[in-house]
Amino acid sequence: MTGGAHQVRANERQRANGHALRRQQVAWPGNAMNVIELNGVTKVFGTGRNELVALSDIDLAVALGEVVCLVGTSGCGKTTILNLVAGLDQPTSGTVATRGRTALMFQEAALFPWLTVSANVELPMRLAGIGKAARRARAAELLEMVHLDGFGKRLPHQLSGGMRQRAAMARAFAQDADLLLMDEPFGALDAMTRDSLHDELESLTRARGLTVLFVTHNVREAARLGDRIVVLSPRPGRVKATFDVDIPHPRRIESPAVSGLAGRVTERLREEALVHARS
């Protein structure tokens, strides 16, 4: 698939000039509305007897400013999709194209333990060559935004799990990214902390018109946050269903609309699991 390889390389180039991209000077192969496009993406790990087809023929498009949640049981290749979109891995076949700068957030905060919270938030700006005073001011601003003002001088291990995820969120925003990729970012948190982070993420992304690709196995979380929910089947990962969410914002996770949708998505997932168990 030389065409695919070519586009992937073009994608790398695009990423290299983040700013030029925003002005859309680089030719975009996909639909003008979309900022992420996966076409016929298949990903195979290993060879021979150890061969594992993680993703099979995935088509997925995310439009500018859209929040798309990928749900599925473990082993359905959700993280693999994020890695491909983030450019950390290459598809076996098919094409992956993204527009704009990308930030990635993990389940574990992945803050650097030797840096203070503020230095962690400053790091992407430091790597981008932004001056000390400017990045310090911006970090303070971002920490205030995630309600961590006053904690800048602490070390990550001195914070609670929820606070670490807030800091990671501030660090992701410090990249000034257009695309936010989130890999079960709130999976390890208790329900109440998670709920307050949902509120925060909702208001921040809506205020900035960020595009979010959010991976979770928590259906309620997906119904709470997403504009669209994409259900994946496991082994190999395939897109099985798509739910458009038209519940108005701000949402509450306990609202009947969110619960109802979560129920329908869960039903669909259960069917998938049964089909998978029978096969």
Add this chain to the structure above:
Amino acid sequence: MLVVDNATDANDPGIDASVISEPVELPDSHEARAARRFDARKFGRKLFGATWPKLAALTIVVLLWQSVVWWGYKPRVIKPPLDVWSTAADLWQDGVIPETIRNTMIRIGWGFALSLVIGVAIGTLVSSSKIVRTAIGSMITGIQTMPSIAWFPFAIALFARTEGAIRFVIVLGAAPAIANGLINGVDQIPPQMLRAGRMLGARGIKAYRHVVLPATLPSFVGGLKQGWAFAWRSLLAGELLVIIARKPSVGSMLQQYRDLSKYEEMTVMMLVIFTIGLLVDAVFFGTLDRAVRRRWGLLTD
């Protein structure tokens, strides 16, 4: 049958919005900062708490030593602590102890510096190249298991009785430990941390500077500590075997006093060796090690 994780979650009862808040921790207040400022009295109490058990243990050891003397076991060799103490004072006044310590410390300083350079070079090579790792990775540990004294016949044959022979054996003892510290540190970096670094824009040399090197530091400092212990043992073995004229060192004097049957002086030299080893290993490297571990969140007190 696959379990859909969210099934239970979807049936959760509604969460009361009024109780939704994170456990609140107060940010840096004026009081909190003041509390963290240096407090001489508190420091003194902490220091006393840390030292008195050590002093008590030392007293017991000296008492045991004295009782062996009273008992009269091999009085020709085992001298009373007080005699040893006054001999130590004399040797200090005569300048013997300061000179031997100076010569020994200069020697190990150069030896350790050389080990550091070579150890870091080897460690970097091995951790960054698969071929080099396959070739010499296990050999590094192999060299480390070789008792340093076993190298001396070869070292003396190569360099005769010179500083070079001692330095050679120090490097063979310490460099592998330092290299291994670095290699293990690089191996133990969580892949997620490297991925996070890449996503934040740390690629190539920047990834080394901002992610790999700091992530390796705790293990590297551990390697330095171990390297020091190996260097110190190699050096002492070297100073006992390779006597260099007009350059008295703690090792050579130890040997000389034994040859002259000056057992008070010999005991003093042993105490000097013990003290230097303890100070550098426990106080210097130990403190460094703990400071790094605490900062990295690997040590909770």
